[in-house]
Amino acid sequence: MIGIFDSGIGGLTVAREIRKKIPSADILYFGDVARMPYGNKSPETVTEYSREIVRYLIGRGAETIVIACNTASAVAAAKLRREFSVPIFDVIAPAVSEALRPMGRAPRADRRIAVLGTRGTVGSGAYQKALAAASKKVKVMALACPIFVPLVEEGYAGTAEGAEIVKHTLRPLVSRKPETLILGCTHYPLLRKEIRAVFPKARLVDSSAVALDLRRDLFQPMSRLGRGGKKTGRIEIVVTDLTPHFLRFARKIIGSAAKIKKIGVERLNK
Amino acid sequence: MIGIFDSGIGGLTVAREIRKKIPSADILYFGDVARMPYGNKSPETVTEYSREIVRYLIGRGAETIVIACNTASAVAAAKLRREFSVPIFDVIAPAVSEALRPMGRAPRADRRIAVLGTRGTVGSGAYQKALAAASKKVKVMALACPIFVPLVEEGYAGTAEGAEIVKHTLRPLVSRKPETLILGCTHYPLLRKEIRAVFPKARLVDSSAVALDLRRDLFQPMSRLGRGGKKTGRIEIVVTDLTPHFLRFARKIIGSAAKIKKIGVERLNK
Numbered sequence: 001m002i003g004i005f006d007s008g009i010g011g012l013t014v015a016r017e018i019r020k021k022i023p024s025a026d027i028l029y030f031g032d033v034a035r036m037p038y039g040n041k042s043p044e045t046v047t048e049y050s051r052e053i054v055r056y057l058i059g060r061g062a063e064t065i066v067i068a069c070n071t072a073s074a075v076a077a078a079k080l081r082r083e084f085s086v087p088i089f090d091v092i093a094p095a096v097s098e099a100l101r102p103m104g105r106a107p108r109a110d111r112r113i114a115v116l117g118t119r120g121t122v123g124s125g126a127y128q129k130a131l132a133a134a135s136k137k138v139k140v141m142a143l144a145c146p147i148f149v150p151l152v153e154e155g156y157a158g159t160a161e162g163a164e165i166v167k168h169t170l171r172p173l174v175s176r177k178p179e180t181l182i183l184g185c186t187h188y189p190l191l192r193k194e195i196r197a198v199f200p201k202a203r204l205v206d207s208s209a210v211a212l213d214l215r216r217d218l219f220q221p222m223s224r225l226g227r228g229g230k231k232t233g234r235i236e237i238v239v240t241d242l243t244p245h246f247l248r249f250a251r252k253i254i255g256s257a258a259k260i261k262k263i264g265v266e267r268l269n270k
Numbered sequence: 271m272i273g274i275f276d277s278g279i280g281g282l283t284v285a286r287e288i289r290k291k292i293p294s295a296d297i298l299y300f301g302d303v304a305r306m307p308y309g310n311k312s313p314e315t316v317t318e319y320s321r322e323i324v325r326y327l328i329g330r331g332a333e334t335i336v337i338a339c340n341t342a343s344a345v346a347a348a349k350l351r352r353e354f355s356v357p358i359f360d361v362i363a364p365a366v367s368e369a370l371r372p373m374g375r376a377p378r379a380d381r382r383i384a385v386l387g388t389r390g391t392v393g394s395g396a397y398q399k400a401l402a403a404a405s406k407k408v409k410v411m412a413l414a415c416p417i418f419v420p421l422v423e424e425g426y427a428g429t430a431e432g433a434e435i436v437k438h439t440l441r442p443l444v445s446r447k448p449e450t451l452i453l454g455c456t457h458y459p460l461l462r463k464e465i466r467a468v469f470p471k472a473r474l475v476d477s478s479a480v481a482l483d484l485r486r487d488l489f490q491p492m493s494r495l496g497r498g499g500k501k502t503g504r505i506e507i508v509v510t511d512l513t514p515h516f517l518r519f520a521r522k523i524i525g526s527a528a529k530i531k532k533i534g535v536e537r538l539n540k
Contacts (some may be wrong), residue, residue, distance in 0.1 A: 034315050035305050040423075045304050045511045045535075119515060150420035153310075161431075161438040168431040241315045245389060265315075 002214070003062025005030040005053045007038035009239070009246060010149070010186035011068030012253040014091065017208035018066065019235065021215045026233040028062055031250075034240035034265045037149055039118025039185070043075040046120060050076040052268040054084055064218065066210060067091065070184045071118050074126035087217070092184075094209035096130045099180050100138065111135075114173050114202075115142040116195075117184035118149070127184055141176055145169050145188070152187040153249065157194070166194040178202055240265045272484070273332025275300040275323045277308035279509070279516060280419070280456035281338030282523040284361065287478035288336065289505065291485045296503040298330055301520075304510035304535045307419055309388025309455070313345040316390060320346040322538040324354055334488065336480060337361065340454045341388050344396035357487070362454075364479035366400045369450050370408065381405075384443050384472075385412040386465075387454035388419070397454055411446055415439050415458070422457040423519065427464070436464040448472055510535045 002025050004015050009031045019027065030053050032038075038046045050072045054065055065088045067073045067080075073090035081088050099113050115127040122144040131140045147165060156162030181199060183189055183206040192204060235258050237250070242262040250260060272295050274285050279301045289297065300323050302308075308316045320342045324335055335358045337343045337350075343360035351358050369383050385397040392414040401410045417435060426432030451469060453459055453476040462474060505528050507520070512532040520530060 034311060040513060040515060041304060041511050042513050048534075119513075147420055147424045147426065150417055154417045156417065156435070159438070161434045164431045164434055165426070168429070241311050243310060243312050243389075245310060264318075 001026040001028055001061050002064045002066060003028045003030065003054075003057030003060070004066040004068050005032070005050070005057065005072075006069040006186060007032050007049075007071065008036035008153075009033065009250045009253065010152075012237075012250060013186050013189060014066065014068040014207055014210060015235070016254055017211040018214060019233070021211040022218060022233075024231055024233050025218070027235045028057060028060055029235065029237045030057060031237070031239040032265075033242065033246055037118070038069055038071040039120050039146060039149060041071075041120065043120070043124065046072055047076040047079055050080060051083065054080055054088070056268050058084065058086060062086065064214070065089065066214065068186060068207065068210075070186065070207060071120040071124075074117070074121040074124040089210055089214055089217075091186075091207040091210045092126050092130055094213040095182050095184065095205050095207060096127065096134060097213075098209040099131070099182050099203075099205045100134055111137075111180060112139045112141070112176065112178045113180045113182065114176070114178035115140065115182045115184050116145050116148075116170075116188060117142070117182075119144045119146050121184050127182060141173060141178060143170070143173055145185075148191055149185065149187045152190045157190050162191070163194045163197060166191055167198055170195065170198045174198065180205060183207070237261065238263055240268075271296040271298055271330075271332050272334045272336060273298050273300065273324075273327030273330070274336040274338050275302070275320070275327065275342075276339040276456060277302050277319075277341065278306035278423075279303065279520045279523065280422075282507075282520060283456050283459060284336065284338040284477050284480060285505070286524055287481040288484060289503070291481040292488065292503075294501055294503050295488070297505045298327060298332055299505065299507045300327060301507070301509040302535075303512065303516055307388070308339060308341040309390050309416060309419060311341075311390065313390070313394065316342055317346040317349055320350060321353065324350055324358070326538050328354065328356060332356065334484070335359065336484065338456060338477065338480075340456065340477060341390040341394075344387075344391045344394040359480055359484055359487075361456075361477040361480045362396050362400055364483040365452050365454065365475050365477060366397065366404060367483075368479040369401070369452050369473075369475045370404055381407075381450060382409045382411070382446065382448045383450045383452065384446070384448035385410065385452045385454050386415050386418075386440075386458060387412070387452075389414045389416050391454050397452060411443060411448060413440070413443055415455075418461055419455065419457045422460045427460050432461070433464045433467060436461055437468055440465065440468045444468065450475060453477070507531065508533055510538075 077090040180203045237260045347360040450473045459476045507530045
């Protein structure tokens with residue numbers, strides 16, 4: 001079973017992609033809605049919350065963990081790997097590989113890559129360090145876009161006012177002409193059209209890149225999860241809080257068939 | 271000592287007003303930054319968080335509690351009053367009285383009042399019920415404005431894009447011509463200019479109205495807190511998470527002299 005977690009339900013976009021790439025895998029998705037968002041919180045707080053969730057997922061039988069939250073990936077992944085023995089995937093390394101993949105005739109290095117993320121993700125420098133370590137010639141710029149998550153959650157994607165805020169937020173990057181943008185937050189792909197309007201020619205890379213890495217890794221040890229598997233995996237969604245608003249938002253991402261269950265946040269501490 | 275709490279630090283606008291009206295009172299302010307915002311969370315979760323905080327504040331010596339958070343006032347105040355014996359003030363009743371106060375020659379009743387708040391506050395119907403109970407003739411309309419809190423926290427107050435979003439959000443109310451608007455969230459006064467631009471003639475009432483009620487009530491039993499008191503009260507600010515971003519935001523509201531201390535959220539459960 002694959003345990004996936006996020007601060008809220010944005011990570012369902014990652015779960016959806018994993019289901020598409022590895023249909024036979026059983027998935028347990030955990031969304032910490034009662035304490036979301038993580039993007040503006042301190043590294044210590046985000047690490048502690050993540051630790052509680054990983055402990056819960058392993059307790060429920062998860063053999064592989066996917067941190068679908070960019071902020072938690074950025075600030076907590078390394079610590080969690082030292083503390084737990086199961087494989088822990090984050091969404092940063094796969095997006096970095098994808099961003100550095102050769103693109104048409106353009107050279108692999110010497111490219112201008114912009115990272116968009118929450119304040120926590122950008123402030124951690126995780127993407128910037130991973131890109132710099134992978135290629136010395138790449139030019140990296142990073143911009144915190146903390147208003148993007150509420151814009152998406154409050155339904156401003158697809159509105160003129162939402163597009164204005166996106167344009168205003170991205171303004172500092174325009175003159176620096178990035179060729180590739182990493183959408184370093186699971187909500188940002190839902191603003192793809194608005195971001196694309198500001199950077200019509202750039203390539204957009206997002207967190208769903210982790211699904212390919214996961215499939216590659218899981219194929220070897222667990223062939224039953226392979227492409228040829230007949231059974232379709234189950235998906236269970238657990239959240240620490242549930243309101244009609246978030247239920248609607250979750251249904252939009254993952255469809256109406258999936259069951260969503262609420263557990264109290266105090267259950268994590270036991 | 272007066273214990274004041276909010277989901278974050280927006281309630282510092284209320285604390286500031288209380289300090290102005292009752293300078294000699296000692297204040298312990300609690301901001302639940304690690305779990306904020308409350309506005310989109312379920313009544314059960316908000317009530318449980320509020321209960322933990324009130325228990326903490328009383329444990330620290332608070333003799334009076336002010337719920338500076340509109341969402342917690344709306345969904346948890348009645349329950350908390352049944353569970354705890356100290357006086358518990360909320361921000362809703364004072365704002366309702368203020369909104370119904372006669373205004374020039376206009377009659378007290380038969381007025382059009384709009385309530386702006388988070389999804390939790392508006393959904394609870396707390397303002398609507400309180401207004402309807404106080405006056406049968408008043409016409410009440412309510413609108414959830416969940417994007418306003420992130421707009422303020424991310425610095426869009428005072429920008430053209432922020433004003434556009436405010437205008438877009440308030441659009442459903444324009445044709446209904448409210449004469450009074452209740453800014454039912456501690457962040458909203460920071461968008462006063464933008465709201466005023468949409469409703470140039472309306473009266474704006476906010477949560478700081480609680481400070482007057484509090485002074486009236488405290489004067490009788492505790493005359494040492496009175497206007498004549500010589501000493502200036504202490505203020506202590508405790509938050510469950512602290513980032514440079516929120517520290518800057520808090521300083522803007524309360525000034526740079528106040529000390530801000532972080533305690534872990536797990537300390538609340540003990």
